[in-house]
Amino acid sequence: MASAPQAANLPMFYQDLMPLNSRDHANWSSRTTENAKWLVGQHAIPLTAEEFVHASRHYPVIFSISDNPVPLALMGLNENVNVFFDDDGKLSTPVYVPAYARRYPFMLAKLTPDTEELSLCFDPTSDLVGEFPEGTALFNGAEPSEACQATLEFCRNFEEAGFRTTAFVEELKKLDLLMDGEVSIQQQGNDQPFVYRGFKMIDQEKLRELRGDVLRTLNQNGMLALIYAHLFSLEHMSEVFGRQVQQGKGPVPAPAA
Numbered sequence: 606m607a608s609a610p611q612a613a614n615l616p617m618f619y620q621d622l623m624p625l626n627s628r629d630h631a632n633w634s635s636r637t638t639e640n641a642k643w644l645v646g647q648h649a650i651p652l653t654a655e656e657f658v659h660a661s662r663h664y665p666v667i668f669s670i671s672d673n674p675v676p677l678a679l680m681g682l683n684e685n686v687n688v689f690f691d692d693d694g695k696l697s698t699p700v701y702v703p704a705y706a707r708r709y710p711f712m713l714a715k716l717t718p719d720t721e722e723l724s725l726c727f728d729p730t731s732d733l734v735g736e737f738p739e740g741t742a743l744f745n746g747a748e749p750s751e752a753c754q755a756t757l758e759f760c761r762n763f764e765e766a767g768f769r770t771t772a773f774v775e776e777l778k779k780l781d782l783l784m785d786g787e788v789s790i791q792q793q794g795n796d797q798p799f800v801y802r803g804f805k806m807i808d809q810e811k812l813r814e815l816r817g818d819v820l821r822t823l824n825q826n827g828m829l830a831l832i833y834a835h836l837f838s839l840e841h842m843s844e845v846f847g848r849q850v851q852q853g854k855g856p857v858p859a860p861a862a
Contacts, residue, residue, distance in 0.1 A: 616712065618647075618728070619709070619712070620728055622727070623726060624716055624725070624726050625711075625727055630743060633743050634735070634736070635740055635743055636733055636734075640694040640695050641690060641702075641709075643694070643710075644687060644690045644706055645687065645691075645692060645694050646686070647680065648679065648683065648684060649669075649678070649680070650677060650680060650706055652705070653763070653769070654676065654766070654773040656678075656703060656704060657831045658834045660703060661834040663701050664838065665678075666679075666834065666835045667679060667804040667805065668783060668804060668806065670785075670804060673774070674777075676835075677804075680845070681854070682801055682856075683849065683856055688849055704763050704766070708763055709728070709731070709733075710727045711734075712727075712760055713726070713761065723764065725756065725760060773831065777807070777832075780819070782807050782808055782811055782832075783806070784811075785805060786805055786806035787801070787802050788839070788842050789801075790843055792846075792850070799856055806835070806836075
């Protein structure tokens with residue numbers, strides 16, 4: 606059902622990356638849009654741990670199947686299905702949009718493999734950044750504008766949240782709390798339920814078996830709240846499935862034997 610972000614040279618959504626600088630982009634601006642075309646057909650969006658509570662109010666929050674699981678917000682249960690954004694990329698209902706998607710077309714990236722410094726880059730194939738009269742200027746002469754500085758700060762905060770998320774997942778692995786997930790959804794009129802696999806979730810039995818001192822530590826460091834946000838969010842599986850059916854994007858029932 607869900608996989609980690611695409612294992613390519615570029616992260617999900619990005620077609621190309623270019624460093625932003627005042628020499629080449631002195632007269633460039635950024636603009637907003639109601640049509641997030643990069644989210645069309647994207648069924649699983651990466652999440653940071655600190656977004657769990659917000660995202661869990663709207664989506665199932667699960668973990669990808671990989672050696673290093675990635676938290677994901679499910680916007681659809683099937684590949685290439687997003688029930689919250691229409692085919693034009695317009696949000697069909699008010700929901701929390703993950704920071705991973707909101708930072709596009711910007712991100713921090715290393716300009717060379719041998720450096721630790723991250724630079725603000727953007728996807729030049731996007732129509733949200735360019736030399737056009739409308740929008741917000743990215744530079745005031747040779748200096749970054751306030752809008753540019755705010756974008757840099759947002760991307761920097763996202764990277765820092767990513768490190769905290771990695772530590773959170775590593776602790777879940779250390780405690781052996783992640784298990785292969787499975788959700789069965791019975792649709793009215795079909796004899797056989799639809800079964801979804803291909804994701805990881807918290808093993809509630811192992812969670813209940815944790816020692817008291819371990820649970821106390823999880824509570825004190827905030828991890829326990831994130832774990833329960835994830836578990837409660839799984840109730841949205843049937844809601845997302847229902848949206849798929851309502852939009853004509855539901856899975857096709859298997860033929861009777």
